[in-house]
Amino acid sequence: MTNITELISNPKNINKSSLLKESFVCPVCKNSDPKYIGYKNGQPYCRRCISFKGDEVDLINYHPPKNYEAIISYPLSKEQERIANEVMVSFINKQDSLIYAVCGAGKTELVFKVIEYALEHKLKVGFAIPRRDVVIELALRLEKTFKNNIVSCVYGGNTSLLNGDIIVLTTHQLYRYPTYFDLLIMDEIDAFPYKDNPLLIEMFKRSVKGHYILMSATPSESVLSEFKKPNHQIHTLFTRYHMHPLPCPKIIIKFGIDKYIFLIQKIKEYEKVNKPLFIFVPTIDESNLLYGILKRFSKNGNRVNSEVNEREEIIEDFRKHKYSYLVTTAVLERGVTLKNLQVIIFHSDHEIYNAASLIQISGRVGRLYDAPDGDVYFLGSKTTKGMLDAISKIKEANSHLQVVL
Amino acid sequence: MQLVKLKKQTHTCKSCFKDIRYNSFHSLINSEVMICDDCLYYAKPIFKDFRIDGVKGLAIYEYNSYIRSKMFTYKICEDYELKDFFLAPYKLEFSLLYFGYIVVPIPSYKLDDERRGYNHVIEIFKCLKLQMITCLIKTEDIKQKLLNYDERQEIGKHFKFDSSFNIKNQKILLVDDVITTGASMKAAIKILKENGAKKIKILSICKRELSDEEKKHLKNVSIL
Numbered sequence: 001m002t003n004i005t006e007l008i009s010n011p012k013n014i015n016k017s018s019l020l021k022e023s024f025v026c027p028v029c030k031n032s033d034p035k036y037i038g039y040k041n042g043q044p045y046c047r048r049c050i051s052f053k054g055d056e057v058d059l060i061n062y063h064p065p066k067n068y069e070a071i072i073s074y075p076l077s078k079e080q081e082r083i084a085n086e087v088m089v090s091f092i093n094k095q096d097s098l099i100y101a102v103c104g105a106g107k108t109e110l111v112f113k114v115i116e117y118a119l120e121h122k123l124k125v126g127f128a129i130p131r132r133d134v135v136i137e138l139a140l141r142l143e144k145t146f147k148n149n150i151v152s153c154v155y156g157g158n159t160s161l162l163n164g165d166i167i168v169l170t171t172h173q174l175y176r177y178p179t180y181f182d183l184l185i186m187d188e189i190d191a192f193p194y195k196d197n198p199l200l201i202e203m204f205k206r207s208v209k210g211h212y213i214l215m216s217a218t219p220s221e222s223v224l225s226e227f228k229k230p231n232h233q234i235h236t237l238f239t240r241y242h243m244h245p246l247p248c249p250k251i252i253i254k255f256g257i258d259k260y261i262f263l264i265q266k267i268k269e270y271e272k273v274n275k276p277l278f279i280f281v282p283t284i285d286e287s288n289l290l291y292g293i294l295k296r297f298s299k300n301g302n303r304v305n306s307e308v309n310e311r312e313e314i315i316e317d318f319r320k321h322k323y324s325y326l327v328t329t330a331v332l333e334r335g336v337t338l339k340n341l342q343v344i345i346f347h348s349d350h351e352i353y354n355a356a357s358l359i360q361i362s363g364r365v366g367r368l369y370d371a372p373d374g375d376v377y378f379l380g381s382k383t384t385k386g387m388l389d390a391i392s393k394i395k396e397a398n399s400h401l402q403v404v405l
Numbered sequence: 406m407q408l409v410k411l412k413k414q415t416h417t418c419k420s421c422f423k424d425i426r427y428n429s430f431h432s433l434i435n436s437e438v439m440i441c442d443d444c445l446y447y448a449k450p451i452f453k454d455f456r457i458d459g460v461k462g463l464a465i466y467e468y469n470s471y472i473r474s475k476m477f478t479y480k481i482c483e484d485y486e487l488k489d490f491f492l493a494p495y496k497l498e499f500s501l502l503y504f505g506y507i508v509v510p511i512p513s514y515k516l517d518d519e520r521r522g523y524n525h526v527i528e529i530f531k532c533l534k535l536q537m538i539t540c541l542i543k544t545e546d547i548k549q550k551l552l553n554y555d556e557r558q559e560i561g562k563h564f565k566f567d568s569s570f571n572i573k574n575q576k577i578l579l580v581d582d583v584i585t586t587g588a589s590m591k592a593a594i595k596i597l598k599e600n601g602a603k604k605i606k607i608l609s610i611c612k613r614e615l616s617d618e619e620k621k622h623l624k625n626v627s628i629l
Binding site for chain 2: 035036038039040041045047050051053
């Protein structure tokens, strides 16, 4: 016991190198954890952000935007208009804001007004999203809306054009823009790989010069608590733009072979009325296994996971109604809008599903004006806390809708 | 007291930054290398034999995407601490296998070395603790990455032997990080034989197997 007290009281026992390690803080990613610090020729360097190296944006070739007109092809709902104005006001008042809106509320349209305002005042606008597929899709959408502006799309493998009026980029490319953006909008903040990644969060903070707007359907507790501080504003939108309630998931408890019989019944049922169906499975192995079983009963389907290379073509075929069902992992959890889509979550009691991801998946259903409703089934062998939480949160959001109506 | 000490000494893997658990004899005797078993497993060492111009060679890894990304972080991103990842876990075996040999690294592009602050090949093979001489010199700075298959075959004319070293009747171990076409190896073997080396062996971290199609498009495909 005496030895321990000696060790604590006598600071000489701590060797010099550990002191050096503790005093070094990475200038790029603010890391001071000694396990990420290496030594090259006696000089400490940070190993956590070492792969984030490349051309950074140059300010010399920067041209301020000349036009700032947003052309929105369809009118916003009253609620959307109200939130859009609120977001703009809080940006003018130099506040950071969080848009907390349900899936399919039309989050992207809410920020067009702010972008317009920022472009008018010759500010630099960025739009960051963790996922690459969503970046490409959003860039096309922004190009349609801001026809007279240069929308540059930056993601891994496409980094030739770094300058632009509006920069749409993945979170991994944010290192190219140190203290650059006056307005940085970030969508899907709870998606992999940005979620719980201290490096990317640090990169995000580093690239903001002015103020930021976060958007999410399922913000975590830590984000919500951060926005209780002064100069932070939360905007909530619990109604979808077509003013229909979110479809409420139904829990189905089945065991063993009964699960598969239920699936096959549902596939046949939806095939008759020509409605596309997503079957979400927890793992890649499971997707291959389940598709192997299902294709014996209905050949009109396919499977998608992160290891399938021709993913985009399969989804494109699915949009054209070539397939009647698709077995998929969480790769299609976000950014998919299809008419009349129905969803079954297979093994919804699996440990990878929490309330947030279940809400996200349920939000795939009924996103369009002419098809605002659909079925969501949680198919599992027991009820979990995540499933119950998800349903209670969706019901809570729907009760807000009742107040508005 | 000992218990406290044991708890404090958790080592983190230099490659994946997770805590190392020593669960094999091999990882225990190589404990100072600080690479965990999982990382070694993913790298898939195969210890492949090959011959270039009749000279026996050994490549540790296949040129898979995992090794390629690690090599990229080490060479291009200049992560010096990763030098122990490639060879050091097997250093005991290799220093026995090549006992009495003199290590000769293939000369590399000088500007890159200056910018990096170290020569990447020399740093990898330092852990063998064999005698190392840099008797091969590149007279002109050429990046092989930018050459195609036929142009690479003529790389030999830019190699020179530093005559201040004497390698007569010596056993030479030629080392390199990646062997792509083997052209620079062939040139180096020729020069070393002319200067009276008794025996030559090759040790490389990984070796690429090129199909005819790849040979054609070598220039367009970046090596790293």
